[in-house]
Amino acid sequence: MTTIEELLPDDLLETLRGRAAGYDEDNRFFTEDLEDLKAARYLTMLVPEEFGGHGLTLRQASQAQRRLAQAAPATALGINMHHVIMGMAYTLWRRGDHRLDWVFEDAVKGEIFAFGISEAGNDAVLFDSVSTATPSGDGGYTISGTKIFTSLSPVWTRLVVHARHEDQLVFGFLDRDADGIEIINDWDTLGMRASQSCTTKLHEVVMRPERVGTHTPLGPNPDPLVWGIFGAFELLLAAVYTGIGERAVNLAVEIVGKRRSHVKNAPYAHDPDIRWQIASAGILMDGVVLQLEKLTGDVDLVGTGEEPQYGGKWFLHFSGVKGRATEAAKEAVELAVRTTGGSQYFRRSELQRLYRDVVAGLYHPSDNESLHASYAKALLGPVRE
Structure with missing residues (x-):
């Protein structure tokens, strides 16, 4: 292997x-x-x-x-x-x-797959849709709606989407060469610029019957295809932002080892305040690495006799790791910027780019609000009128 x-x-x-x-x-x-x-x-x-x-x-x-x-x-x-x-x-x-x-x-x-799930204003994300699915009579559908943050916009050839038909959701795949797909060149953002995650408009795009993946009710549900999307999305996102945090820590260590204090005539790596802050960043990142390693390893046990029996808590665990990873990475990058001097404020600095890139993690589902809402519901029950 x-x-x-x-x-x-x-x-x-x-x-x-x-x-x-x-x-x-x-x-x-x-x-x-x-x-x-x-x-x-x-x-x-x-x-x-x-x-x-x-x-x-x-x-x-x-x-x-x-x-x-x-x-x-x-x-x-x-x-x-x-x-x-x-x-x-x-x-x-x-x-x-x-x-x-x-x-x-x-x-x-050689086909390249992309993720066309996010929609403006749809805070239910996978569990509802503002796009529409109209049956075509042969088991397929025509899909209409607008998907945002569609990464790989210039190159994808297969797009996973979901859309609503009456009181159910349809999940499936669209082909790039299908009629009715419009990609809007609107990606001009603070960070993560090379991802080119442009808006995608779907105008009665054909989803062929053999490309329909599943049908689900509205709301959270254990459908294995939805479970697979949710888990892979949250955990692999967590991995990306964890990597950014790890790189920030490594850069901070490298930079403070080279910078010298004029007053103390010593490397900044000897300064106790800087040591504390970089150590804090390292502690944060080691913690999320261990969580990520544990939960991805648990997913790898699915389908075996050793599969963890988390039940409905799988979704909480997926969201929790993603939330902790993005928040920890953001804090680690900020600590790295704080400890490495004003030269890191210039555009030529890798750290300033990491500082801008890591902010994108706040916007990916599950965001901090939905994470806390899910945990509150699990712990306290739903709010009753």
Whole structure:
């Protein structure tokens, strides 16, 4: 089996890191990075070996995404959405559910999957939709609506979407060459600029019958396809932002070891206040790494006799790890910026770019508000009128 270091060798990471600032400055998609990652077959790391992939586990994939994010955060975030779909298919496959085995086959052929779930104002996210699904009479649907934050907009060839038909949700896949898909070139953001997560408008786009993945009721439910999307999305997002936090800590250590205090005639690495703050950042990141390793490892046990019996708490655990990872990474980056001097405020600084990139983690579902609402409901019950 391929190791993480073989999949992402140091020289490749340095190449990707060297491009990141230019992509950010030009607000440009990571075209060259994608070609290099394709050549490494990075897009098939979660595809089982029997389908021609690397056969990595979700835990290993999260480790790879942390490693990639330390070099090129926006590239890692963009490619993450492809891996979310592979992760969804992977969890179904582990359960002995083969309805999405074709996703693996397509990925090996070079198809790129993207995530078209987020919608403006839809704070229910996976559990409702403001897009509409109209039955086409042959088991398929036509889908209309607007999806936001559609990463990989310039290159995706398969898009996972959900839409509402009466009192149920339809989940399935759209093909890039279908009529009625309009991609709006509106990605001009504070950070994560190379991900090019543009708005996608769907005008009666055909979802073929064989591309329908599942139907679910409205609201939280244990449908295994939805479970797979939710888990892979939250955990792999957590991995990306954890990688950003880890990189910030490493940069802070490197920078304060070189900077010297004029007053004390000693490296800033000897200053007790700076030592405390960088140590705090390291403590934060080690904590989320352990949580991420534990929960991705638990998902890898799905379909075996050792599968943890979390029941409905799986969703709380997924959201909790994502929430803690993004908040910890944000705090770690801020601590790194605080301790490394004013030169890090300049655009040439990698830390200032990490500072802007890490803020995006606040907006991905589950956000802090929905996380707390879910925990409050689980602990205190619903609010009754």
